[in-house]
Amino acid sequence: MYAFDYVKPASVADAVKALSAEDAQPISGGQTLIPTLKQRLGQPSALVDLTKIADLVGIEAGSDSVLVKGATTHAAVAAHEGVMQAIPGLAKLAAHIGDPQVRNRGTIGGSVANNDPAACYPAAVLGLGATVLTDRREIAADDYFQGMFTTALEEGEIVTGVRFPIPEKSAYAKFVQPASRFALTGVYAAKLKGGVRVAVTGASESGVFRWAEAEAALASNWSPEAVETLAAPAADGMIGDIHGAPDYRAHLVKVMTKRAVAAA
């Protein structure tokens, strides 16, 4: 790693101020950022630690939504009674991110801000139609994700939390890339008051996306059979690498959608 200053603000306002310095960067759980810096793929002047800010840690389960604050770890989400009761699909998703040690450090805010194309949380955020909260505004999931590693966040903007609406039912099904345990393809399917949403991670070169045909089919018939009648999404634009070809990933989208619906 190149040398950097370490800054430990006590409030969101102090963190925003520290991030206005040139090349300063926020760090949350650091489970992606630290390995990246070890490869010298970045050279921040300062790392601003968000995990020591009391306002950024915790979960509030309400009657119609669940708020997960930005620096809350995956392990905390997975073990939270309120999340398990209100949105069991979300708790299970968090329980299978990476491995136990990654879950003890990694945070929802870090995952959503990084927007890795194979990360699990973006599928839940988009699939549940959640709202990303920042230090300055609220951003609907449909507007937030803008492609691989790209989001609506401005320079120095901090994800303070994610507010998930409580669905009638929902689940996440992940086909694991066995070495990294990222999603080779993962699908979050949700039946909400406002309709059905199906979000896919790990498959597309454009990052997490909604599968409109599956949403339409499931809106009239919430069952794996409704998905079975559909053609898999186009392989064009799907990721192709040593772990899977584009048409393989397109096929997995359909398979994992069926599994998610069956599990919900």
Place this chain on the structure above:
Amino acid sequence: MASVSMTVNGKAVSGEVEGRTLLVEFLREGLELTGTHVGCDTSQCGACVVHVNGESVKACSVLAVAVDGADIRTIEGMAAPDGTLSVLQQAFQDHHGLQCGFCTPGMVMSAADLLQKNADPSEQEVREWLEGNICRCTGYHNIVKAILAAAATLRGEKIAAE
């Protein structure tokens, strides 16, 4: 440079570190606690697992300054002061849960975290828990057996060693 102080295996320690100093570097080079290993250094192998405030983490992916004030436990803190192995360590020996031994400190620290959360894990739960710990010798079989045996011993049951 920043000064950090923390409790490591029950002892208060302090030292000067850079912002970029990793916890594993502070433990190994600063405190000469070389039982915590660096295997892959890319956060995948788990040889560097230690406990921070009771939770297992990969010490190669945590900054030392970020755990200023924390309670740290390493493999050196597992046995009793007179050298008597912990139940978990003894089970690894009894069930031959290691060959070269390089991954063992991380395996033991990871398993200790599992057993404090789940006193009676199934074989599948043990195998899933070890997803972040890579062993290239044993094929995991005897590691899993050792952890299940340690869990049984800690619950007061007895399982014969082989």
